[in-house]
Amino acid sequence: MIGKLLALSFTLFTLVGCDNEETNDIYLIPEGYEGYIYAFYNVKGAPKVEKEGEYEVHDINNKGYFVTSTPDMDYGTVTDRYYYVDEDGNRTKINKECVRVGGISGFEDDTDPTNKIDIISTYAEVIKEGCSQSFVSSGEGIHEDNSDAILGEVIETYYKSELRRMN
Known part of the structure; x- marks a missing residue:
């Protein structure tokens, strides 16, 4: 569907790196949202974090x-924080037993050297x-149909639209 897919999935319950690094990420999630959330890095034309x-x-x-x-x-050590955010920007902390940290994957496509894609992503x-320690530690993994569709949307938005502007 999207060219060469380089998927490197690691379970990230606690990924300890060198020098006691920490992930230190805050995820602001629309109030009421349930399901997978993704963070895509190294996306050409997207804002800096x-x-x-x-x-x-x-x-x-x-x-x-x-x-x-x-x-x-x-x-490094996963120290992430997860919050629901309402329409006014108010945050409500999400119980840690309601979040299952996923893994890391990558997507690379260099068929067009002027518009090379080399995206790294993580998910939860x-x-x-049904929040519980059992949910947090279960390793059911990601549903690929969902991740492929979202990755496809990111590529369409940030790379295919760039090609259309150049033509």
């Missing part, structure tokens, strides 16, 4: 994803009911 103190802010859209041109994510799953 914003920071709040030591934390990078990922403002998840109503389709469940965030894109940034920041080249790569942080690696958020639920509202």
Whole structure:
């Protein structure tokens, strides 16, 4: 569907890197959203990730994803925070037992050297009911149909539209 897919999936319950690094990400999720959320890095033309103190802010859209041109994510001990955000911008912290941290994957396509794609992404799953340590630690993985559709939308928006403007 989308060219060469380089998928490197790792379970990230706690990924410990060198020098005691921490991920320090804040995920702002539309109030009431349930399902997978994605953060795509190294997306040409997307804004740089914003920071709040030591934390990078990922403002998840109503389709469940965030894109940034920041080249790569942080690696290390997962210290992420998840919040629901209402229409007025008010945050409600999401119970840690309602978030299952996923993994890392990548997508690369260099068939057009002037519009090379080299995206890195991570995901998590958020639920509202059935929150438990069992949910957090289960390794059911991602539903590829969902991730392929969202990746396709990101590529269409940030890369295919660029090709149309150049022609």
